[in-house]
Amino acid sequence: MEGFVYGFQRVPEHCHRWRFFGKNLFRSVMDEISNLPLPEAFLNFLEENGIDPSIYTASDSTPRYVRLKPGCEAELEEIEAEMKCKLRKVDWLPGFYSLPPDIQIANSKAYQDGKIYGIDAASGAAVSALKISPGDHVLDLCAAPGAKVCMMLDLLGDSGSVTGVDVARHRLAACRTILQKYSLGDRCRLFVADGTTFSLAPVRVDSVSRSCESAFEDKDDKFREWTSRRPWKERKRAAKAREAKSSQLVAVLVDAECTHDGSVRHIQKFEHWGWRTLQRRVLDAERTDSLTVLQLKLLRNGFRLLKVGGLLVYSTCSLTVAQNEDIVEHFLKENASAELQEIDEAEGWPCKCGRIPKTLRFDPLTSQTSGLFVAKVTKLAT
Structure with missing residues (x-):
């Protein structure tokens, strides 16, 4: 597929649609961020997949996120005093708070006492899309x-x-x-x-x-x-x-293994691990081909285990089309009882629409979160 990059002209809808521009703009963006220590092979990978390379400049401004354990709301001021920072409520995702990106929570008393845990807001959104209610039986396949x-x-x-x-x-x-x-x-x-063969x-x-x-x-x-x-x-x-x-699973989450290219902090680790490791784990064609096979198998098995009328959410922290929209489209074509659902909870979420209707994409620039693709499917009676 011809490379593209997300531009900045919005179409007014509840989730932001973005127009696509050509390679010239992509190259100009790359020129502007040429000081990034990203190897040429990775920049080519981004271009081929239509990923804006400037997301990798956003790590210093992308906050960390924590979820406050239910029942600990009254202790928020005490937690802030102990951590010496303000926990800012995430208005679009109940129970979530953002912290400055340099704050480490692992040594805090609140973390050690089990009052907070770290989870990116985009991952929290994927869980929210399942519409879990008390009494449900839920499967997390990864x-x-x-x-x-x-x-x-x-x-x-x-x-x-x-x-x-x-x-x-x-x-x-x-x-x-x-x-x-x-x-x-x-x-x-x-x-x-x-997870591709697990059975309940x-x-x-x-x-x-x-x-x-x-x-x-x-x-x-x-x-x-x-x-x-x-x-x-x-x-x-x-x-x-x-x-x-x-046989009563009403919700299944398939947060599948992927190349993790949507996680800026993950990509930055390769500066220490070495760019050859990046080549093997992210760019190698054999590796990515094996991942897409795995992702489709996980999605198939998760759907097999789901009861009629139940909901399945498929997500990855990759921004590539091959690991996201292509997987969903392939799955829908082979499963007549699978129907893609609008994610109603996304009203007000800071995300973009994916390349197929009803799917969503989070990224550091638009969402101030880690990159994540989300699609929701329901099982119809046959």
Whole structure:
């Protein structure tokens, strides 16, 4: 496809539509930011995918975001005093606050006490698009490192459940740690599993009875589940209850693995890792081809597990067409029961429309967030 770049002429709609200009403007933008330490191969990658390279100058002004744990609102002033900075409420996303980009939250007492957790506002928007309500049963097919799972459980309140899946054992262990930190583990089960083949089959009682540690040691079983330390009879009752719920998934999030080119902070890490690593992880054609195959498989399986009438959100932190609109279009063509949905929650969100109707794109320049693509699909009766 001919390269393009987002220009700056808006069409008045609730999400911003942008006109496309040609390569001459793209080259002039690149000339203006020629002081950026980006290799020519990466600049060519941006041009081929219509990504404005000036987003990589925005990291110093893009804020960090945190979500305040429900019930801690009265402690906001105390948290601000301890962190020595103002937490600015994100008007378009309930529960979210922005911080200056240089603030580190990990050493703060509020973070250590489980009152705040870091999650980019664009990722929070993807979770919000699922319209989670108390009592829902939700699947996060790429759950690690766990902030989105925490947000889902916050939205569920005291009822419903979340099932988190990730193929990486060490990443899911980090997810388990954050759930324990925020005391959210009792309504969430985690599986070390391939999201492209994961199935919500009934869980064996012997699996449920395992402890946190042993559940991650045995590598022979297809899926490895973590459960909290509760009495055996209580875990057995919970397992039977989950069997009945296995066909009741009303929301599925597929925040798929991608090249992460929409994350400015991620790209900046390659200055330390080396640009050859960027070539291998982001620019290599074999790598990107394997990613698009993986993304489509994840989307297919997530939709297979979704109940009729349920909602699925597909997202990536890539800004490329191949990993976003192309995947969605391919999926819709092969699934007659899948229908793309308008994201009604996006009224007032600082984002652009994607290249196909009803999809959205966040980026550092427009949104003051990390880059993210979001599409919402519902399953129709057949």
